[in-house]
Amino acid sequence: MIATKALTPKATMGGGKTAAPAFSKEVRPRDKKSPTLPQRIRNLFSAGPVMPGESYGAPGRGKSLAISVVTATVLLLLWYTVTAAGWISPLFLPSPVAVVERFWEILTDGFAGASLLEHTGWSMYRVFGAFALAMVTAIPIGILMGVNRVARGLFDPIIEFYRPLPPLAYLPLVIIWLGIGEVSKIVLIYMAIFAPMALSARAGVRSVAIEQIHAAYSMGASRWQVIRYIILKSALPEILTGMRIGVGFGWTTLVAAEMVAAQAGLGFMVLNAAEFLVTDVVIMGIVVIGIIAYLFDMLMRYAERKLVPWKGK
Amino acid sequence: MSKLQIHDVSVVYPGLNGGEQVRALSDINFTIDPGEFVVALGASGCGKTTLLSLMAGFISPTEGFLTLGDSQISGLPRVACGVDLQDQIDGPGKERGVVFQKHALLPWLNVVENTEFGLKLQGVGKKERRERAARFLKLVGLEDFHRHPVYQLSGGMQQRVGIARALTNDPKMLLLDEPLGALDALTREVLQELLLDVWKETQKMMFFITHSVEEALFMASRLIIMSPRPGRITHEFRLDFNERFLECRDARKVKSMPEFITMREEVLSIIHGDETVGGLH
Ligand SMILES: Nc1ncnc2c1ncn2[C@@H]1O[C@H](COP(=O)(O)OP(=O)(O)OP(=O)(O)O)[C@@H](O)[C@H]1O
Numbered sequence A: 001m002i003a004t005k006a007l008t009p010k011a012t013m014g015g016g017k018t019a020a021p022a023f024s025k026e027v028r029p030r031d032k033k034s035p036t037l038p039q040r041i042r043n044l045f046s047a048g049p050v051m052p053g054e055s056y057g058a059p060g061r062g063k064s065l066a067i068s069v070v071t072a073t074v075l076l077l078l079w080y081t082v083t084a085a086g087w088i089s090p091l092f093l094p095s096p097v098a099v100v101e102r103f104w105e106i107l108t109d110g111f112a113g114a115s116l117l118e119h120t121g122w123s124m125y126r127v128f129g130a131f132a133l134a135m136v137t138a139i140p141i142g143i144l145m146g147v148n149r150v151a152r153g154l155f156d157p158i159i160e161f162y163r164p165l166p167p168l169a170y171l172p173l174v175i176i177w178l179g180i181g182e183v184s185k186i187v188l189i190y191m192a193i194f195a196p197m198a199l200s201a202r203a204g205v206r207s208v209a210i211e212q213i214h215a216a217y218s219m220g221a222s223r224w225q226v227i228r229y230i231i232l233k234s235a236l237p238e239i240l241t242g243m244r245i246g247v248g249f250g251w252t253t254l255v256a257a258e259m260v261a262a263q264a265g266l267g268f269m270v271l272n273a274a275e276f277l278v279t280d281v282v283i284m285g286i287v288v289i290g291i292i293a294y295l296f297d298m299l300m301r302y303a304e305r306k307l308v309p310w311k312g313k
Numbered sequence B: 001m002s003k004l005q006i007h008d009v010s011v012v013y014p015g016l017n018g019g020e021q022v023r024a025l026s027d028i029n030f031t032i033d034p035g036e037f038v039v040a041l042g043a044s045g046c047g048k049t050t051l052l053s054l055m056a057g058f059i060s061p062t063e064g065f066l067t068l069g070d071s072q073i074s075g076l077p078r079v080a081c082g083v084d085l086q087d088q089i090d091g092p093g094k095e096r097g098v099v100f101q102k103h104a105l106l107p108w109l110n111v112v113e114n115t116e117f118g119l120k121l122q123g124v125g126k127k128e129r130r131e132r133a134a135r136f137l138k139l140v141g142l143e144d145f146h147r148h149p150v151y152q153l154s155g156g157m158q159q160r161v162g163i164a165r166a167l168t169n170d171p172k173m174l175l176l177d178e179p180l181g182a183l184d185a186l187t188r189e190v191l192q193e194l195l196l197d198v199w200k201e202t203q204k205m206m207f208f209i210t211h212s213v214e215e216a217l218f219m220a221s222r223l224i225i226m227s228p229r230p231g232r233i234t235h236e237f238r239l240d241f242n243e244r245f246l247e248c249r250d251a252r253k254v255k256s257m258p259e260f261i262t263m264r265e266e267v268l269s270i271i272h273g274d275e276t277v278g279g280l281h
């Protein structure tokens, strides 16, 4: 009883309730006053509570969602204001309302001979087809380049040579070789995805800690087991990063791929609309591409958190 | 069992970017007999980890070679008459388990998966693996942490997982690089005793690096003291405090014996007056 008293600060005890234990319920409402509105707003923009073990964490930690939401809202408002006030001709910048209306219209009626779903479907087929193809080729080749000097010598000059070229530069060649069908479109996107994915996989292999390899060998691992159980696992975070970067390059290359002889596709839709100066369709197409790419990136980030929770630890 | 021999070994690390070369070890001749508990003591940078890496087979000596029984761990082949004997050189092997200075655990595996990893490599069935891993995890005091991610453990707990991992694999020889460095005094004593028990029971060869003079004296059946630049073995002592402990099972009593205290002072004076004291070697 004496110990309890000594440990209990008077201020939190409330008047004269001597029998109350040290952590009585009465203490709570005093400590946890609900924040006022300005406080809540400030909390929304603060970096948030520090994670345990990170009190002096890397610079730039903390939540940034509220700030992003404000940025997006301000931009949208600005867009709405300048168009609603008529400061910019709709030919250059149609109002957001017009874009949304166009979205509904095309969703039901279609544009340039295909519905919006068809356009989106074809583009996703091309990008994700190329992405899947790159996954089953670029990742193994990148890993091979990391663990085998012959493979590295073989592929390094090829990848390093074509990687900095803009896809539009080799598009004509791809068309001459593969024709104007689906194949050349997918191959063009595939090439754009391949290089970053292979190079990330290779860098991932290089990043393995030598102590871990040593540990495995001294526990009786064969060379193959070291590759399978240590190197592949160590490389996984960078492989996933490479996949994120790669699919980004895929979307970047989409419009170029759909420039020649496409009947449908978001890139084709944007190009076609631009030709007829239907600016709201152009903007809508850009937004749709942006949203799909963003959603996929969120999915990849989720996969990263699930698959490589040890990343950066 | 076979002994580990180090023949005329020197290790020179190339300087980075044309910097100065580091002669980490110079003309080491040394033998570890079966059943011996060798402890290495010496200032930071005197080549202890380098010596351990040689024994483990992670690095090759610049000069000389190492053998374990009839097989060669590393170095230039003994009969280098223009014949390529590469495939007779073993490198690291599962008969020499290692506990690393930096734990070297695998962050994608949890505690028990890390511990049983060696057995998994050798194709031991899951049930048996788990049982053997659980036994040593209990001995190092981590029975409640089987499913914990290793990167969320404290430094001392990670070291203990590293020890449990090496013990679970049951090697003939254990190479331990400051395995108890990050532990509190109490846990440290428990694990010292555990390692001595394992040694007594299995007659493993032990090579144990430490910075604590007391720990060195307590654990060693042979103590070597090394000095830096170039790394050499300057002193050797045969000790039996570990045997005495295994008889009376009272660590504090052993550590307060007059012989122990005399020995400790002698070793401390060697370490502190490194320059003035001549070597045995
Ligand atoms: N990979 C390396 N490349 C170049 N020099 C190295 C390398 N590893 C060690 N050295 C050098 O060799 C010497 C011995 O290093 P080593 O790690 O064996 O010392 P140590 O006795 O284990 O020290 P500590 O007690 O601090 O762990 C040091 O001078 C170090 O700078």
Ligand SMILES: [Mg+2]
Binding pocket: B048, B049, B050, B101, B177
């Ligand atoms: Mg060391």
